[in-house]
Amino acid sequence: MAAYLPGGHQLPAGEPQPAPVAPGQEYGPGPVPAPGQVYAPGHVPAPAGAEFGPNKKLSTGAIIGIIAGGIVVLLVLAAAVIVPLLGGGGGGGSSAGGDKDEAAPAAATPEEWVEAYLTAVSEGDAEEAVKYIDTSSYSAALLTDEVLEASLKLGPIDDIKVGEAEEGDYSDVTVTATFTIGGKEVSREFQMYQSSYDGDITMLDGAARVSTYGFDDVGLTVNGVEVPDDALVFPGTYEFGTSLEEFTVEGESILVVADEKSEEAVSMLRPALSDSGIATYRELVTTSLRECLAMKTLNTPCGMDVTGMEKDGYAVVDGTVTRVMNAEGEAALAGLVGEVSDRAVVSTYESFGIDISVEAQNAEGQRGTYTTYYSGLLTPKVDFAVETPKVVWE
Structure with missing residues (x-):
């Protein structure tokens, strides 16, 4: 007759089967081998001075210890998943060249991450701000102190308020923030993502894209700096122009660029004769x-x-x-x-x-x-x- 251990696990065929257990009886734990000691299959030696048969009950202290140990293991596993995204600062975005910055931003949560980023931008610290964003898709030629300083002169950034992070379905987190640019209120979401490679947080859309479409050979300038390819800018106010004196930007040339909607306005810019x-x-x-x-x-x-x-x-x-x-x-x-x-x-x-x-x-x-x-x-x-x-x- 096959024997079953608690939990429904059956002993392999050929193994010594324990004696039947009367109703109400419980199994006690088997002895743990000392370091270096190996037990042969079916051999369960009793500890010296005591005998633990299948009908011996587990003490209350032992039960509590086992349960507590299980809870600790579960908490450790949960922390390994949750901490890198919601609690771990760490990785940061990319440097101006598109590679990961060596100095990780000191931000513990997505909310702190967004606040630290916007604070660095508002203070004109491009070197610090660029650590928080991903710059791998477009040129980072405009993410400089020079361009940012000109932007803040056109429209200072103030009144930064960061909301609570909301988790998505795919290791992503959304943080809503409001701030003013030149007195005009901006409200937008920042998308964060946990890298599957190193677990660090990356802000996917912290900067806005400036399109150079329609300015081939004419040359598009942003705050006086020529942009050869589509480039990123920090949230702010920017003056658009051309590299050739015979041309200017058609329509409004000073725009607030802070989100996808303002990116569309930039993409509609076209050159005209000056x-x-x-x-x-x-x-x-x-x-x-x-x-x-x-x-x-x-x-x-x-x-x-x-x-x-x-x-x-x-x-x-x-x-x-x-x-x-x-x-x-x-x-x-x-x-x-x-x-x-x-x-x-x-x-x-x-x-x-x-x-x-x-x-x-x-x-x-x-x-x-x-x-x-x-x-x-x-x-x-x-x-x-x-x-x-x-x-x-x-």
Whole structure:
């Protein structure tokens, strides 16, 4: 007959089976071998001076000790899971180069983590603030004391209040914080994550992204610093501009950047011609167009070609073409603005009224003068990204 230990565990076949236990009897614990002592299967020696049979009861003290020991083990296991996320400061974010910073922030909880981060930002300490955030996805070129100092001059950060952390389903924690930037209240959530590699906390979205989309060749600047690629900024106020003096930022150029919504506003920024750019474009186009108007040839770099023009057997005589801009054309040229068409290229959809007269000759050598109002002028484009901008007619 097979024997069962308490808890329903059956002894292996071939092992000595304990004597049957009468109702009400309990099993006592077996003796523990001394260090280095090994018991053979089925051999359970009794301690000297005492005999513990299967019907011996466990003392009250022993029961309490076993229960307490079990609770300690469970608490240790629970602490190993919970402490790194909610109680362990430690790891921090990444350094400006994207690698983990050697000096871990001294923050014990996610709430303290967020408060310490925002405090460092509000004090202009970029070196300390960058320890709390993940900078691996985008450039950290703007996470500097220089850029942060300019940001705080535009809009100081005050009244930092941090709420209680809320745990998520996947080792993540959300902390809500409110603060003011230049007197304007900002309320946002900070997402924290426990690294599966080392158990440290990382703030996934502590900084905001600045997109450089639409500024290729023009160059986007943030608080005077050029950004070659999409970059991160601390929560704050930033002035946007361009690297080329011929361009500026269309619309509002000073924005508060602190969360995903403000990131969208930055992503909508586009370059436009500055006053300097408008003046330069107008001057270049005017000079080039007047050079073309002065030409007597059948064709010009600007268009206005009369090649192949025939009427009643008369063909245009090369060197006799006269091109004159009329009053409407002169007014359009004087008010020419231009617009950004692609990267740093500026063009226009403006039309210019030009009168063209030619001398034509037939097969018998007879000549006549003809006038046309169709100019066929090409589009003037200027690429301001090249060393010496000039007009290209396309």
